Amino acid sequence: MTELDLTTFIRDVPDFPSKGILFKDVMPLLADPAAFRESIDRLAAWAGPRAPDVILGAEARGFIFGGALAYALGCGFVTARKPGKLPWTTVEASYDLEYGTDALQVHVDAIEKGARVIVLDDVLATGGTARAKIDLVNQLGGQVVGALFLIELSFLHGRDRIAGTDVHALIDYS
Numbered sequence: 417m418t419e420l421d422l423t424t425f426i427r428d429v430p431d432f433p434s435k436g437i438l439f440k441d442v443m444p445l446l447a448d449p450a451a452f453r454e455s456i457d458r459l460a461a462w463a464g465p466r467a468p469d470v471i472l473g474a475e476a477r478g479f480i481f482g483g484a485l486a487y488a489l490g491c492g493f494v495t496a497r498k499p500g501k502l503p504w505t506t507v508e509a510s511y512d513l514e515y516g517t518d519a520l521q522v523h524v525d526a527i528e529k530g531a532r533v534i535v536l537d538d539v540l541a542t543g544g545t546a547r548a549k550i551d552l553v554n555q556l557g558g559q560v561v562g563a564l565f566l567i568e569l570s571f572l573h574g575r576d577r578i579a580g581t582d583v584h585a586l587i588d589y590s
Contacts, residue, residue, distance in 0.1 A: 419458075423587055425451040426567065440567055440589070442477060442538050455586060456481070459536070459564055460488040462584045466561040469531040470494050472549055474520055475501075477538035481566060485536060494527060496520040496549050509551035511544035520548045522556070529557035540565040540585055543577025550578060 425445035432439040445451045463471075463485060471489070473482025474496040486493035499508065499519050506521035527533060535549045546563050553560050563578055568585030575583050 420451055420454050422451060422455055422458075422566075426587065440539060440569070442566060445566075446480060452484075455566060456484045456488055458586050459485050459566070463534050463536075463562065463564055464489055466534060466582075467532055468534040468561055470527055470533045470558070471536050472496055472522070472527070472533050472553060473536045474545055474549060478536055481538055482536045485534075485564075494522055494533075496522050496552060507552060507555045509548040509555070511548040513544065518544075520545070520552060522552050524556070527553060527556040527558040531558045532561045533558045535560055535563045535581075536565070538566045540568040540574040540583070541572050543572075543574030546574065546581075547577045550581060 422445060425448055427441040427444050429439040429441050431437065445455060468489065468491050470492045471482045471486040472494045473479050479495060483493050497520065499521055502521055502523055504523045507524055508519050508521045510517050510519040533553045535546060537545060540546060550560050560581055562582045565585040567587045570588050570590045
């Protein structure tokens with residue numbers, strides 16, 4: 417069987433969310449059953465040998481890919497959410513944006529000490545969100561065994577923010 421060219425399912429949206437940004441929209445990939453299945457299969461092929469106990473995904477597209485990947489691997493899924501969205505006691509990690517800061521939170525009991533965690537998201541851009549998720553895992557005593565993405569915008573050098581982490585992306589825009 418030949419692999420699908422997943423890039424054909426990524427839509428470019430100019431000037432979103434602001435002028436000068438070329439947004440990589442994954443919604444067409446999600447809507448296509450074969451492309452979605454193949455993307456999860458490829459993510460699982462990389463993640464599986466790392467034997468994760470948990471996949472950690474941030475809202476919102478990280479929930480879609482992360483939940484499907486956790487199901488495919490037979491492991492748990494943990495959500496990282498914006499402050500105030502989780503109903504239990506949380507830990508928080510902040511990260512810089514172009515104009516300000518943001519934060520992510522997870523429940524204090526979401527990741528057991530020593531748990532093997534794959535940090536997952538749809539896109540690795542500047543690395544801020546990925547760095548925050550790695551910091552959350554570290555706060556809870558988990559072990560990050562990889563950072564996994566559907567897309568990497570390598571020209572933004574996001575890997576630099578998560579140096580020392582095993583990183584993989586299915587698609588690279590350089």
